[in-house]
Amino acid sequence: MTFELETAANPEKLRRVVIEPVSRVEGHGKVTLLLDDDNRVHQARFHIVEFRGFEKFIQGRPYTEVPVLVQRLCGICPVSHHLGATKAMDMIVGAKLTPTAEKLRRLMHFGQILQSHALHFYYLASPDLLFGFDSDVAKRNIVGVAAAYPDIARQGVALRKYGQEIIRLTAGKRVHGTGAIPGGVNKNLSREERVFLRKDIGQIVAWSQAAVELIKRIYTGNPDFHNGFGYFKSSFMSLVRDDGALDLYHGGLRARDEHGQDIFDHVDYGHYWDYVHEEVRPWSYMKFPFIRSRGREEGWYRVGPLARVVNCDFIPTPLAEAERKTFKEFGGSSATQATLAYHWARMIEMLHAAEGIQELLLDNDLSGDDLVNAGTPALRGVGVIEAPRGTLIHHYRVNEDGLIVRANLIVSTTHNNQAMNEAVRQVALQYLDGQEVTEGLLNHIEVAIRAFDPCLSCATHAVGKMPLEVELVDAGGAVVSRLIKSPDGRCGI
């Protein structure tokens, strides 16, 4: 099953269908399908065609600069990279955060989850869910949603705006701020700012509840279709709190297999490499992580809202916890491995973020003045956070002068690389195999990708690690010579 359709046996005899660019996702990607004369699918791949290289070009920069620099990876989830990198730098400066610093960062992160989940659900995914996957392409967009469902569109815009306001007041700017610094934060939240944010939070919680109701109504309205679309089983990985609760900011790593059995639990992410490895493949700039104990073939997994909601023992806010229970119990837990259930889980998390913001805004620690700590410095720092799209790992080494000498970023979309390819292949087999290819059918593939809310801009950094194979072919199609570069950079003929 695994890796079926990744590589066709005789690609030269097949017809190539390309979806480029994949639309309504962040970044640039494409899907290639190889079909035979009867439109049978022989190969389906999801490619990331852009290259970012942050791991390389931050080498030689001071560690203090990194949390601000690396957030430029993304315009949608910069806070996640900002906080992931800052958590790593907390280790570099040996700091244990003050309550004020940790709560302000948590608030910033809730704002990020809220705005990013709202962006994805309302702007990117809702046109498919509200109009149908093969509906009129001219209306299948946010403008079409605004015309047909103005209240829903308005709520989506307002939810995102509120999340951005949280970020502005904690980080200084709505996008690419500077709030978190190694060992703490650079500002608190004034009482006036808290009063300003409290004014609308009741409405934000109510709209987040409405969003859960909306996706629940859509999903349960056609359960067999939604459960079965691009269906496959996999392991899940996420952070959980010490007591097993959902925790988006900090915790230990938990991985569970497709049967819900622990692969590892409460793992200190400071040694993530003992548990997760990365593989490179010649046809993609994005690496393929896998759980080490299960090997390359069986070790791939999913991260993100579905993984988190399924993996956690409970959600520590009441409304979201009630929705988690409903979700898990639905149809005898039939949605807990479904590709489209990502949307449902995502809205449960958005509700949790809204509740979390409401709770934090009552906490006077947010207005405290004890902002920064320091301790015994170290030369290595690892920061892990649950970004909107899933587990995000930032790993740095610095030299004695405090300059970065090595960086490894495993972003959420990279964790989901194999899973997204799997979803693409399942949908290709379910809906395209043997059919005349139409725009609507091809959009089914994009719908499967969108469920993961991938951020392709965040995901491609390795320089010189990607294996390449170059063939020189003569006019008759015969291979004249072949040059192969292995993952360790060595070349051979």
Next chain:
Amino acid sequence: MNKTITIDGLSVPFQEGQTIMDAALAAGVYIPRLCHNPEFKPHGSCKLCTVKVNGRNVASCTMPAVEGQQVLNDTDELNADRLALTQMLFVEGNHLCPACEKSGNCQLQAVAYYLGMMSPHYNHFYPQREVDASHPDVILDRNRCIYCELCVRASRDADGKNVFGLSGRGIQSSLVVNSASGRLGDTSLAATDKAVQVCPTGAILQKGKGFTVPIGRRVFDHHTIKEIQTGGGHD
């Protein structure tokens, strides 16, 4: 009776021995500048303060004020030249404001905003320049150096140390430090030295103190460089 010059038609008094820049500063008239700091001997290298005196272009920070001079300063022509000079400074170095600790407190950035710079315009040189983080308290990032020599003058004239100097010529120029190893950590520089405080860009920074001033509380978040450098100034 005071001697006077006129700057853009405004009568500006001056004392014997003052430069046009000195007179302008005393009168609260803003002339864009980067290499000039009133605390140190004028240098005249950045040419941003170029004004037109009786039809001739001169550096106002080094040109003595003379009774009756008709000085043109805030003109479209001169500001266009200043914009071009600023853009050249940006492309000659590696000035990446989004990730720079000095952003919001940087005079180069503030001058660029003041002059309406919307893009670098010229092709970037992307020079290979070294970061020297060998000092325990100070970091020297040559990517951001504009060769104003304020640190050179401050170290020599205020700190009495001669830690910094320029080496090479033209595009090959580089900021060097006075130690046998060539490393900042082997010089006598102290974090409290004037040379550390005076850099108009992010080339010399306190080590381990990145982004401690939040957005909204930085010098140029609410004021233009003209307002800061003239204390209110003339329109």
